[in-house]
Amino acid sequence: MSSSSDVTLASTVLGTIGTVFWCIQLIPQVWYNWRQKKTEGLPAAMGLLWAACAVPMGVYLILQSIQYLQGSIDLLRSSSDPGWTGSTFDPDFKDILVGAVATVLLAAGLIPIYFELWKRQGRVIGLNWVFLSIDTLGGLFSLFALAAQGTFDILGGIMYIVVVLLEMGIYLSHIIWRIRFRGARKEAKASGRSLEDVLEDCCA
Template structure:
């Protein structure tokens, strides 16, 4: 009886942590969208990262539909994917010379991409289900692998952007914090799941948490270095400025 009680408790905890993680990973990009809108700029944020992540969501949604995974998870991926696309459109609207300040052109591009992706998703789902009927398994397996690979590839352009600018700017720290919390709660969900332990999923969550943490560390490290250099060179930066104010000054100098 005691073991059954523990199992029920662990099951409930797993469900609670999983739900929190799912909610966090549904709306974590909202602070980034707001930051882009508030600053009227996406400088420092890699649009390629957002586009790759949106593509990852597309393939995960295909995978989820084929395997009939929870409808909530499908919606979660679709919302995150749309938010990624919105960030890309914000880049086009604020910082791309061919689209800058052109609402109709940018909105039309967003609409066309959404229609194309919806069509692509429908075709893939139909094709994979047809392959399943013929006992061909590799399409659905590949569809499950692609999103994971794309998520990690998506970090590469962002880290390159940080390397190129020698500063972390344009990225919402609130977004990063929510993303890290989403990974942490999802990992806790796995920890309280009944055996066997899903080491693959756990390593995925740990990697996401670690990569976000690295960006966090780089943000404060680069800002501290720039602040120190500017003060030493008598460039007029007030020692009492906070990190965001330092970033604004450095962006004005570099961009």
């Protein structure tokens, strides 16, 4: 955890933007699933693991918020009492454990998607790109918020970096798939057949 005195205006603004992104990220995915009337390619394990992650992540972020609040109290007391040296809020084993559990669950929620990619030779099915983009931006802005602080929160940084890297892998996988099967996509468009039928013939 970073020191409460390291919280800056930039880190607060960036962190708020990241939080907003992560609060609204699922709206496009829910809308997409409702329109499609199916959730093929969207593993249920992802939702379950992310739901489980919400508890330890929330606890970890609350611990950080308490730290920030303590910094404000220290600032107020130091302004009225020159002899006040401030207090410390050092992370103990329990804090680190909670953050580590949140990181593992957050990353584990994205792993099932890679099994879906493997089954479809790298093609992304069922994921809404707006949802994925918002989620990635949430991770990036949260990471930028940590970087804008005087001291980098290593555990929090790992949490956000893991998410961003795993999601970058999803983008890259689909881009590679589009390059590999560009001929099949062109054939489907020219013949009026569905892409799935053309791919089935190609891979038969």
